[in-house]
Amino acid sequence: MDFQGLYEEYAPAVRRFALFLCADRALADDIASETFLRVWSTRGRIRELTVKSYLFAVARNVHRDLQRQGWRRAGLDEEHTDPRANVHERLEHRQELETVLAELQKLQETDRAALLMRALDEMPYEEIAAALDTTAAAARVKVHRARARLMAVRNPICEEAEVGGEKR
DSSP states (O other), rough: OHHHHHHHHEEEEEEEHHHHHHHHHHHHHHHHHHHHHHHHHTTTTGGGGHHHHHHHHHHHHHHHHHHHTOOOOOOOOOOOOOSSSSSSHOOOOOOOOHHHHHHHHHHHHHHHHHHHHHHHHHHHHHHHHHHHSSOOHHHHHHHHHHHHHHHHHHHHHHHHHHTTTTTO
């Protein structure tokens, strides 16, 4: 596969992964760009069977490098709101989303990366393990624990809505 084909096929997934790692659209673009720049400069070392996991591992390393440099996190902008939802519903959804995203950012970096690779890109545990330099069993545990932690934060919010007379 040539570089252009590689970029066209995987750039959206790498950018989405980067966005969930850092919660900043501009920074996610930078991470994705730097990922492909690094891949370009190390051509010939990608195994075709694990391209996506390799790219995610590079993106994760770029993210880590930026964290070491001391960048600041910024919240997601709210360009895409649902015009059909009333103000009360939007407020509830925003609160739930902000709570879950905040908890996502609190997860250990490897747990967050494992969860995002599995949930967003439906990567097999073997590829997640390769990207995180761990075993498939450890990747399964990381994903399970991360999901459980996010659900524990989300469930009290849903229960509050049910008590208030609404059920989600």
